[in-house]
Amino acid sequence: MNQPPSPNLEQLLQRGDIWRGTKAFVHDNNGEDTGHPALNNSLVHNGWPRASLIEINLQEMGHGEWLLLAPALRNSIQGLQILINPPALPFAQGLLQAGLDLDRLLIINAPAKNDFLAAFVEIARAKACSHLLAWQPQQVLNYSEIRKCVLASNDGSGIYWLLRNSHTTSQSSPAHLRLRARIHAEYLEVIITKQKGGDQSLLNNPLELLLPREWMGYQPHASLGTDSEIHPHINPTKPATKSGKNTNNISRLRGR
Amino acid sequence: MTNNSVLSPPAIRLWLAIRLPANVSHPSIDTSENGVEKKLMELCETLYQFTPHLQIYISGYTNANGVLLEISRSLTLFGGIQILLDAIHQQLQIQNISQHYHHALAHTAQAAWLCSFLDGQEQHVPYIEQKIMAHQPEQLRQFFREQLQPLPVTCLEEFPRAITALKQTGFVLLGDIIQQIQVSGLRSFTKRFGNEFSQYLSDMLDISQDLQQTGLFSAPVPIFHPEIPFIERVDFEFPVAQLDLLQPGMELLLQKLSNYLQQRQQQCQMVEWHLISIYQEREIIRVHCDTPQQQGNLLLDLSLIQLEQYAFRFAVDQLELHCPFTSSLQGQTYHLDFSQQSPNHKTTQDFTLTTAKLKARLGNSAIYKISYKDDHLPELTNDIISYHKTAWQALPVLQQQALRPKWLFAIPQTIEHTATGLQWRGHLQLLAGPERIHTHWWDTPTARDYFMAQRYDGLRLWIFKDLQQQRWFVQGVFC
Structure with a gap:
């Protein structure tokens, strides 16, 4: 019986999943723009890798998950965007302001770990799903359970994010890409802790992503009037932006 | 050719109308049209043993309703009209409606229905049976037309406008109409009352619309298809x-x-x-x-x-x-998609299977969408809808400009107001606001001042002060 000829080095190097030290052969079309140029530059595919599991470790709900992921969701033109076990109810007004399409946004509650895994696997394998945001259930997933999610992600063609608590950062994970995000007063800090096929020297370098301008605080109304007793502890001297320009829109809010 | 030939249609059709009074067919528990239809369909299934040619009749103008049976093909099997009527009566007795129904025989469904409003129809059965046995269809047709003559024109309840016009023109009884047709045909009725009315008259009297004679080609008799549920078993x-x-x-x-x-x-x-x-x-x-x-x-x-x-x-x-x-089976249509941009049918079908499996595992309420709903109170603007409904996404300009978080707490969480300031899992500092929402004065008056606050760790929260309770709450998280 004839055995197939063993591949030569050149053929092996054509494969995308062989680690090549600091330089990886990259299929450019396998990445989707993150919407953050600094983050794109640090990722192997110049964006979120498709058909791979991306693990994001957050200290708590609200530490930049939508800031990080909303641009990719906004830029996608087709496919369903599915949220499994979101930590709170997504607010329609906020999501519409961010330019997301509510008609393509589905929410699934699967609090039990078995149900979560079944839902993740089913959805990742469904061609209709382009983006999946899955929050780990109460029961922490172990290595082999995350491995199931990885295999299911490989079968799909979308972008699959698994959001876990930052306590799990120290644990080993089979995810293709691992990030840690944390919000600060002035910026969102993102640290890549693992990236298959990526430049290892880029790991653990904090990236600072800008926060929306309106989050930096307006000129507080306390400084405009004398009702500081009614609304205590508004920082009257906090600058609105680094340039010092006031972005006060309180008058606009009041005008309504 | 004999009249008993299997292939040839009977020389005359014989319709039996069973009219149920409104109070019987409309039980107090279910007076909807669907309820009546369901009851009549059940009656049809019961009467299917006598003839396959059954149809239900529900008047759109009165509460009258009933079932019409074409029985000419069943007479030989059951041994005559009287025996067949007795068997039907027995069956209706089992159904507990034998005391209330009216019935009548005629050569057309419409005529039979109208004759059911006449009294003493039972006494004509021997005469009809005799004429059928003697194969005298023309005489029988004439007999049925005579039966119809004393009925007032108001019995043509499906044509209320025509009734008014007929009365004004001097037509009082159906006999007047039949006489007019015999003299000058149906054309004058077609011209004055429209095709639909003249078609009804020609169907009722079984005459051709153009010629004043018996219709050359009779319409096929409807066949009732009883529902047979699928039941299969393996041992x-x-x-x-x-x-x-x-x-x-x-x-x-x-x-x-x-x-x-x-x-x-x-x-x-x-x-x-x-x-x-x-x-x-x-x-x-x-x-x-x-x-x-x-x-x-x-x-x-x-x-x-x-x-x-x-x-x-x-x-x-x-x-x-x-x-x-x-x-x-419903025909499904899909848009032609030459650009291949939109998800194709296979993808949609693929996700239908996925959702069905998820629903079977997680329950119906586990999969949903959110939609915007026009209201002033934030928690009331977030509408949870079924995943196959379309979300409302038209955000008013007012809301587009306002500061809104992406996570919302369905039940706002209390903030401690201590001497050192506002505390919610850490110290809070107000960044922007207030935005006053003062609404629902017509039911539960609500007045709130909304702010964006920053916690010690940088987390941005959407908080409000309830002006009536004078207490602070967290309602959302910016992220």
């Missing part, structure tokens, strides 16, 4: 209590169901599994599906998911598959 060689052993039987039954549905161009949304023990104990498991199915693949997957969580109370000796409700 296991030995009682089984494991899903793996049950699965081949389930596959076989679902294959039979698929064939059954394909042959009839039907589809179904629900099946019932009946698990039966050797002692004839029975457990019923219902499997529902969002979209109607003709193939059994999805139903098998859903059944397996449901049975995975099922604790077998007894070993199953027999397995039955019931499909009590089916609907006719």
